[in-house]
Amino acid sequence: xxxxxxxxxxxxxxxxxxxxxxxxxxxxxxxxxxxxxxxxxxxxxxxxxxxxxxxxxxxxxxxxxxxxxxxxxxxxxxxxxxxxxxxxxxxxxxxxxxxxxxxxxxxxxxxxxxxxxxxxxxxxxxxxxxxxxxxxxxxxxxxxxxxxxxxxxxxxxxxxxxxxxxxxxx
Numbered sequence: 001x002x003x004x005x006x007x008x009x010x011x012x013x014x015x016x017x018x019x020x021x022x023x024x025x026x027x028x029x030x031x032x033x034x035x036x037x038x039x040x041x042x043x044x045x046x047x048x049x050x051x052x053x054x055x056x057x058x059x060x061x062x063x064x065x066x067x068x069x070x071x072x073x074x075x076x077x078x079x080x081x082x083x084x085x086x087x088x089x090x091x092x093x094x095x096x097x098x099x100x101x102x103x104x105x106x107x108x109x110x111x112x113x114x115x116x117x118x119x120x121x122x123x124x125x126x127x128x129x130x131x132x133x134x135x136x137x138x139x140x141x142x143x144x145x146x147x148x149x150x151x152x153x154x155x156x157x158x159x160x161x162x163x164x165x166x167x168x169x170x
Contacts, residue, residue, distance in 0.1 A: 033058040034092035035092065037062075040119060042112075045062065047063065050062065054078070055100050058092070076124040078102065082102045082105040110163055114142075115143075116138045119138035122136070126142075128150075133165045154166060
């Protein structure tokens with residue numbers, strides 16, 4: 001007598017998938033980043049595949065460019081976390097500023113790039129002197145755009161309230 005065990009004959013792919021599901025823990029809500037917008041390019045929605053951490057707390061970013069910047073400089077990253085938390089972009093850090101050392105970080109008067117107006121800047125961002133004060137840019141490309149006509153760029157940024165370190169023209 002021959003027994004037929006067709007219920008045991010699973011395709012190999014299904015068996016591998018089942019084994020991987022059993023061995024891989026599901027991400028909990030605590031493992032997911034709470035932010036919905038990028039803490040660097042503040043108008044951009046985050047993408048699941050661009051998740052990083054700051055002191056063990058997940059942060060979602062919008063793109064690979066932001067991910068590379070985030071990972072490049074620990075001091076700049078801490079600054080982004082501080083300013084983005086104050087702007088309400090990183091709710092997962094609210095109330096943890098002292099514990100994470102964010103309270104010791106002093107923020108610049110300027111928060112945003114005068115060219116890419118929804119991108120945050122740090123004291124470690126590219127910068128230039130303009131009328132005796134330092135102006136910061138999100139990246140070198142934005143700085144190069146500024147340098148083509150700094151007076152016109154400054155005028156637009158001042159009118160938009162982006163450069164508080166420069167006084168509005170009377």
